[in-house]
Amino acid sequence: MNPRERYFDNAATTPMDPRVLEAMLPFLLERFGNANSQHSFGAEAWEAVEHARTQVSRLLGAEDPSQIVFTSGATESNNWVMRSFPSGWVSPFEHSSVLEPAQMQGFQMLPNNGLELGSPAARTDLVSCMAVNNEIGAQWDPGQFVGLGAKVHSDMTQAVSKVQTSLSGLDYVSFSAHKLYGPKGVGALYIRDGSLTPMIAGGGQENGLRSGTLNVAGIVGMGAACERARLEFRTNLDHAYALNGIVLEEMRGLADCQANGGARRSPYILSLSFRGVEGEALVVDMDARGYAISSGAACSSRSTEPSHVLVALDMPEDWLRGTVRISFGRFNTVDQTAQMAKTLRQCVEKLRTMT
Numbered sequence: 001m002n003p004r005e006r007y008f009d010n011a012a013t014t015p016m017d018p019r020v021l022e023a024m025l026p027f028l029l030e031r032f033g034n035a036n037s038q039h040s041f042g043a044e045a046w047e048a049v050e051h052a053r054t055q056v057s058r059l060l061g062a063e064d065p066s067q068i069v070f071t072s073g074a075t076e077s078n079n080w081v082m083r084s085f086p087s088g089w090v091s092p093f094e095h096s097s098v099l100e101p102a103q104m105q106g107f108q109m110l111p112n113n114g115l116e117l118g119s120p121a122a123r124t125d126l127v128s129c130m131a132v133n134n135e136i137g138a139q140w141d142p143g144q145f146v147g148l149g150a151k152v153h154s155d156m157t158q159a160v161s162k163v164q165t166s167l168s169g170l171d172y173v174s175f176s177a178h179k180l181y182g183p184k185g186v187g188a189l190y191i192r193d194g195s196l197t198p199m200i201a202g203g204g205q206e207n208g209l210r211s212g213t214l215n216v217a218g219i220v221g222m223g224a225a226c227e228r229a230r231l232e233f234r235t236n237l238d239h240a241y242a243l244n245g246i247v248l249e250e251m252r253g254l255a256d257c258q259a260n261g262g263a264r265r266s267p268y269i270l271s272l273s274f275r276g277v278e279g280e281a282l283v284v285d286m287d288a289r290g291y292a293i294s295s296g297a298a299c300s301s302r303s304t305e306p307s308h309v310l311v312a313l314d315m316p317e318d319w320l321r322g323t324v325r326i327s328f329g330r331f332n333t334v335d336q337t338a339q340m341a342k343t344l345r346q347c348v349e350k351l352r353t354m355t
Contacts, residue, residue, distance in 0.1 A: 004331035008340060009292045011134055011158060011269050011327035016221075017181035023224035024183065027217040035214045036205060045216045052223025056188055059226040060160060060175075061167055069206045070219050071199075073187035074157040077174035080189060080199045081128070081153045082107070088126035088150075091117055091140070092312040093133050098155055099308070102128065112312060115140075115262045119148065126151045131159035135309045135325060136261040137269030143169055161229035162237070162268050172196070177218070181330070182225030186218035236330050240267040243328045243337045247272075250341035254348065260310070260323065270326045273315070274348050277322040285347045291340045294325045 004015045027048060033041030035049050050065070057065040071077045075097040082088070082101035090102045091110045110129070111118035115138050120127060127150050129142040134157065142154035146169030153172040159165050160173075161180040167173065173190035177183055196209060203211035229236070244267040251257050256275035274282070279295035286293050310320045326344075328337070 002331070004329075005333045005336040006290050006340070007292045008326045008328065008332065008337075009294045010329035010332075011179075011325060012294060013178045013184065014181045014329050015331055016178075016183060017225060017228060017330075019228060020182055020221045020224045024217045024221040027220050031216075033216075035216055036203075045214075048220050049214055049216060052219045052226075055223035055227045055230075059230040060173065060190055061165070062190055066207070067190055067192060067194075069189045069191055069209050070214065070222075071187045071189055071210060072185055072215075073178070074155060074174040074176040075187075076199070077172075077187055077189035078128075078153075078155055080196070081126070081172045081174070084197045085126040085151070087124045088128065089120040089124050090128040091130065093138070093140075093309050094128065094130055095134055095155055095157070098128055098130070114313060117144070119145070120150070124150050126153060128153040128155070130155040130157075131165055132156070132163060132266045132269070133261070133309060134158050134269070135307060136271040137265040137267075138261040139163065139264045139266060146170070158266065158269065161226065161233065162240070163266050167192075177222035177225055180225050180229050183218045183221040186215055186222050188222070232330075237267065239330060240328045242334065243332055244268075244270055246334065246337045247326060247341040247344075250338070250345055254345060257348075258319070260313075260315075268328050270328070272324055272326065273319045274322040274324075275319050277348055277351050279322050279324045281351055282322075282324050282344070282347055285351065286340075286344060289343050289347070291343060293340075293344070294327075295323065 031044055033045040035042060035045040053065040053068050056068050062068060078097040079101045082098060082105060088102060088107040089110050090098055090107055092112055127145040129140055129145060131142060131154050132139050142152055145152050151171040154170055155174050156165055157175045157179055160175040171192045176187035198209050200211045205211050205214055247270055258273050260271040260273060283293055283295045306320055310323060
């Protein structure tokens, strides 16, 4: 049995698409040149990087490929933006790679009424609002903060290639390759007008904004992953909706069970809370039965602290502790999703009899 079919933690990382690996292999073996070298080996690598930059910009909808700067991933991209401004406001639902550097900078938290976000209470240099939450799948429109006199950043790691996005008015957008079936360790930052303090100096790569020898194979892989995602967007989206619906239908009628994320959420992420059950116990039990789900974001899954996202929503502790995340991908099948949902319900019922 293909283990990818039983892997339901795609929000943490996705399996690499074999077509992406195929595109990368030549640049790991025969085409090994440094993209900044002047000889033919370097020129070949440079052309591959620029082709990938075009592929990424097409998926994102950027006006010009030069607006794409390659990084090691969204965490670096987010830190880069947060650390570049003296003042800012961020939403309370952000990934830790936005929240922690924002706190270090002394930024303020946007007010919220449930999932509804308010505006900054004072003039500021930057506003950051993610497009899709990595824990509960809730969606926001970061464009609501355009026109306030501040630069606008959005972490679109869980949105790019999955739901409809718009760059209209946005200044910075972060995302990673490994969330869309590409390799780990490579990502991008969209910079609308090139105005950002260089993250790393000493080499002049990426128009002087991010120095360092380019990860050519990784960048090629990201480009190939973005191209596949662009061409297969509707097929993948319909598949995610179908799988999401299968799980929700299986949970119908189960006592003390709720789906989180509000009415407008990504079909790729399903956050479920089971009152009176420990989410970590569910994850362990499901893993023993061959299915991978999670009790929260991968970056904080080993922390004993409650989810800041659920805390911001004022979720009662007995519901909060019983929350798990199921995230769908293109390699999950209808049959395995149905079996996973049945298994999850059985695990919940079993754990409840043990308390």
